[in-house]
Amino acid sequence: MASATIASATVRAQDAPAPRFAVGDRVRVRATYPLGHIRTPFYVRGRSGVIERLCGVFGNPEELAQMRSGEPRQPLYRVRFLQRDLWPDYAGSPDDVVEVEIYQHWLEPV
Amino acid sequence: MSEDRGTYQPLTYFQLMEVSLRELLVEKGILSDAEVNAAVEDMRARGPERGAKVVARAWTDPAFKARLLADGTRACEEMGLDVPALRLVVVENTPEVHNAIVCTLCSCYPRMLLGLPPDWYKSREYRSRMVREPRAVLAEFGLVLPDSVRIRVHDSTADMRYMVLPMRPAGTEGWSEERLASIVTRDCMIGVAVPRLP
Amino acid sequence: MSEKVPSPADLLRRGHHDMGGLPAGRVERREHDYAEWERRVDALMVLLSGIRGGRRLMTVDELRKNIEALPPEAYDRMSYYERWIVSIMQTMIQRGVITTEELGRKMEEIARRG
Numbered sequence: 001m002a003s004a005t006i007a008s009a010t011v012r013a014q015d016a017p018a019p020r021f022a023v024g025d026r027v028r029v030r031a032t033y034p035l036g037h038i039r040t041p042f043y044v045r046g047r048s049g050v051i052e053r054l055c056g057v058f059g060n061p062e063e064l065a066q067m068r069s070g071e072p073r074q075p076l077y078r079v080r081f082l083q084r085d086l087w088p089d090y091a092g093s094p095d096d097v098v099e100v101e102i103y104q105h106w107l108e109p110v
Numbered sequence: 111m112s113e114d115r116g117t118y119q120p121l122t123y124f125q126l127m128e129v130s131l132r133e134l135l136v137e138k139g140i141l142s143d144a145e146v147n148a149a150v151e152d153m154r155a156r157g158p159e160r161g162a163k164v165v166a167r168a169w170t171d172p173a174f175k176a177r178l179l180a181d182g183t184r185a186c187e188e189m190g191l192d193v194p195a196l197r198l199v200v201v202e203n204t205p206e207v208h209n210a211i212v213c214t215l216c217s218c219y220p221r222m223l224l225g226l227p228p229d230w231y232k233s234r235e236y237r238s239r240m241v242r243e244p245r246a247v248l249a250e251f252g253l254v255l256p257d258s259v260r261i262r263v264h265d266s267t268a269d270m271r272y273m274v275l276p277m278r279p280a281g282t283e284g285w286s287e288e289r290l291a292s293i294v295t296r297d298c299m300i301g302v303a304v305p306r307l308p
Numbered sequence: 309m310s311e312k313v314p315s316p317a318d319l320l321r322r323g324h325h326d327m328g329g330l331p332a333g334r335v336e337r338r339e340h341d342y343a344e345w346e347r348r349v350d351a352l353m354v355l356l357s358g359i360r361g362g363r364r365l366m367t368v369d370e371l372r373k374n375i376e377a378l379p380p381e382a383y384d385r386m387s388y389y390e391r392w393i394v395s396i397m398q399t400m401i402q403r404g405v406i407t408t409e410e411l412g413r414k415m416e417e418i419a420r421r422g
Contacts, residue, residue, distance in 0.1 A: 214328030
C-alpha cells in the first residue's frame with residue numbers, strides 16, 4: 001500500500017550507477033516502447049545524438065510516478081540531435097539541432 | 111465554459127473538483143485556506159519582468175553573465191530573486207545561434223522565475239511543431255532567421271528549466287538596466303521573439 | 309500520401325501526450341488571464357508537491373502520469389488546469405489521502421449548497 005506522505009529525502013543504500021557517458025560521446029536512444037510514465041519522447045527513440053552535457057543524477061521519473069522512491073537514481077544527459085537526423089525532409093540549416101534531456105538507462109553507445 | 115447569466119455562474123465540473131479538493135484537504139488539516147491564498151498571491155507576483163532584470167544585468171555585467179550561464183539558479187538568487195526548486199539553465203543567443211524552448215511532453219516552464227506560461231506555449235500546435243519545424247513556427251511569430259543562424263531547440267523533458275538570454279540589440283548603448291529590461295519580453299526569453307527598440 | 313490508421317498497439321506505443329514531431333496547425337497566440345480557480349489549482353500543486361518545504365503529498369511525476377492517463381479526446385478538449393485538477397484529485401485518491409466516497413459526498417454537499 002503506498003504511503004500517503006513521502007518521507008523527507010534521506011540517502012538510501014542503493015547507489016546510483018556511475019555516469020557511463022562523457023561529453024562528446026555518440027549515443028543512441030533505445031528503440032523500445034514500454035508502458036508507464038516515460039520522459040524519453042517518442043520522436044528520439046532509436047535516434048542517435050551526441051552528449052552535450054551531464055546534467056546531474058536524479059530520481060527516476062518512471063519510478064517516482066508510481067509512488068516509489070525513484071531509485072536507482074540515474075545520470076541525466078542533454079543529448080544533441082541534428083534535425084536532419086530526426087526528420088527526413090527537414091528544411092532548415094543542416095546545423096539546426098534539438099537538445100533533449102535523457103536518462104542514462106535509455107542510452108546505449110553507438 | 112459556462113455562459114454569463116449575470117452574477118451567478120454555476121460551477122463547471124472541474125471548478126467543483128477544485129472546491130471539493132480544497133475543502134477536503136482543509137477539513138483533513140492538510141492545508142489551510144490561508145496557505146492556499148498565500149500561494150496564489152506568491153505566484154501572481156512572479157512574472158516576466160523578473161527574467162528581464164536578469165537579462166539586463168547580464169547585458170551590462172560580463173562577469174554576472176558568465177555566472178548566469180554557468181548556474182542560472184544561483185545567479186537569480188544572487189540578484190535577490192526567490193526561485194524555489196528551480197534548476198535554471200540559461201542559453202545564450204549569439205549571431206550564430208538562436209535558442210528556443212519547448213516542452214513537448216507537458217509544458218514545463220521556469221514558472222518560479224517568470225510566472226505562469228502563456229496558453230500557446232502549452233498548445234498542441236506549439237508542442238508538436240517546435241521540435242519539427244522551428245523556423246516555420248518562429249516565422250509565424252514574426253521571427254525569420256537566415257540559414258546562417260543555427261537554431262537550437264531545447265525540449266525540457268526532465269528537471270531543468272530553460273530561459274533564453276537574447277542578444278542585446280544595437281542602439282542601446284549607455285542604457286540603464288531598467289531601460290534595458292523594459293525591452294525584454296517574455297517571448298524573448300522563450301525564444302520566439304527578439305528584443306526590439308520601441 | 310495515404311495515412312495509416314493507427315492500430316491499438318500504435319496507440320499504446322506512443323502516448324497521446326507525446327506529441328513532439330506530429331503534424332499540427334498554426335500556433336494561435338492565445339493567452340488568457342488566469343481565473344482565480346485556475347490559480348488555486350496551481351497553488352494546490354505547489355503546496356502538495358512540497359516545493360516550499362513542508363509535507364510532500366505528491367510528485368510532479370504523478371501529476372504528469374495522471375494527465376497522460378486521460379482519455380485522448382478529453383485531454384485535447386480540456387484546458388490546462390482542468391487537466392491538472394483531475395490529475396491532482398486522481399493522485400490524492402491513489403495515495404489514499406482522499407477516498408472516492410469522500411469526494412462523492414463532498415461534491416453532493418456542494419451541489420446542495422447551490
